[in-house]
Amino acid sequence: AAKEQGRNRFHYFTPSMQEYARYRMELIKDLRNAINRKEFEIYFQPIVDMSNGEVYKVEALIRWHHPERGMVSPAEFIPVAEETGLINEIGNWVFEKAAQQSARWRSQFGVEIQISINKSPIQFRDEGVTFADWLSLLRHLDLSSNAICVEITEGLLLDASMGVTDKLLAYRDAGIQVSLDDFGTGYSSLAYLKKFDIDYLKIDQSFTRNLEDDSDGVALCEAIIVMAHKLGIKVIAEGVETEHQKEILAAAGCDYGQGYLYSKPVCLAEFEQAYLLGRKSLVAQSE
Numbered sequence: 001a002a003k004e005q006g007r008n009r010f011h012y013f014t015p016s017m018q019e020y021a022r023y024r025m026e027l028i029k030d031l032r033n034a035i036n037r038k039e040f041e042i043y044f045q046p047i048v049d050m051s052n053g054e055v056y057k058v059e060a061l062i063r064w065h066h067p068e069r070g071m072v073s074p075a076e077f078i079p080v081a082e083e084t085g086l087i088n089e090i091g092n093w094v095f096e097k098a099a100q101q102s103a104r105w106r107s108q109f110g111v112e113i114q115i116s117i118n119k120s121p122i123q124f125r126d127e128g129v130t131f132a133d134w135l136s137l138l139r140h141l142d143l144s145s146n147a148i149c150v151e152i153t154e155g156l157l158l159d160a161s162m163g164v165t166d167k168l169l170a171y172r173d174a175g176i177q178v179s180l181d182d183f184g185t186g187y188s189s190l191a192y193l194k195k196f197d198i199d200y201l202k203i204d205q206s207f208t209r210n211l212e213d214d215s216d217g218v219a220l221c222e223a224i225i226v227m228a229h230k231l232g233i234k235v236i237a238e239g240v241e242t243e244h245q246k247e248i249l250a251a252a253g254c255d256y257g258q259g260y261l262y263s264k265p266v267c268l269a270e271f272e273q274a275y276l277l278g279r280k281s282l283v284a285q286s287e
């Protein structure tokens with residue numbers, strides 16, 4: 001048993017604080033250079049209209065190709081970017097790329113695809129500067145304002161210090177749409193949905209996962225959808241992986257689905273191949 005334990009201890013080796021600190025410092029240093037070195041890329045995941053299977057919305061999800069470490073997950077580097085304030089620069093980069101991409105798709109394929117970008121609470125702090133820049137870029141690209149949707153999380157709505165109400169009102173005035181991401185994982189409150197003028201609510205993947213084996217899970221999703229609709233909010237289910245989940249959600253009146261069942265997040269070329277070029281040939285076939 002002692003031997004067993006020893007072996008386990010060896011397997012469950014955890015890096016020392018010192019090693020972790022060094023790793024973090026290197027990550028920060030690399031993160032600072034990542035934009036200039038063009039190591040970031042945006043992946044696109046379709047948000048599918050459940051009533052007809054059409055795709056007019058996508059979520060932009062950042063990817064970091066680290067020269068030595070390979071692909072680093074946003075779950076790993078976004079928190080570090082938030083702690084160091086680098087998220088502002090990264091977030092602006094994502095916004096610019098998304099806006100330019102939406103404009104390009106409009107001119108290349110004649111379709112308006114709305115791109116959702118994730119915005120950290122931190123990015124709302126010096127909103128004064130960036131928001132004006134964002135708006136002028138949209139104007140410069142002659143994009144209709146709902147070309148971009150901003151995904152925020154419940155935590156932001158709790159933080160009164162950042163004047164979130166006013167900022168979201170400014171979004172409203174500018175026509176930028178707002179999604180409430182990961183709904184159900186935080187202090188979800190119906191009051192927030194009413195108080196803040198949001199356009200979409202994204203049911204968190206953990207709820208979608210529970211749909212098949214848990215009738216309470218179904219009741220919960222149904223209730224969320226009914227309530228959202230009463231408030232004029234459309235519902236997107238995240239993490240749809242199976243046909244069965246899709247059927248349950250569609251039956252419950254869910255508006256949009258996003259998840260591996262439809263597609264994983266893919267690079268630009270793959271997205272265009274599957275959803276934009278494909279769309280053209282479908283039109284040609286039916287004629």
Ligand code: C2E
Pocket residue numbers: 045060061062073074075078087091094118119120151181182205238239240241258259260261264265
């Ligand atoms: P999120 O905004 O909730 O994005 C959804 C995550 O779920 C993505 O992970 C996506 O790849 C994953 N996903 C989609 N469909 C499925 C599915 O069917 N099953 C499962 N198991 N997972 C699915 P990803 O791309 O690793 O991003 C993780 C998180 O990192 C995002 O969660 C978001 O909070 C953050 N993030 C990503 N890009 C950005 C960004 O540009 N800015 C900021 N601030 N945060 C970002």
Ligand code: MG
Pocket residue numbers: 059118151181
């Ligand atoms: Mg999101």
Ligand code: MG
Pocket residue numbers: 181182202204205238
């Ligand atoms: Mg989410």
Ligand code: MG
Pocket residue numbers: 197198199231232233
């Ligand atoms: Mg509304």
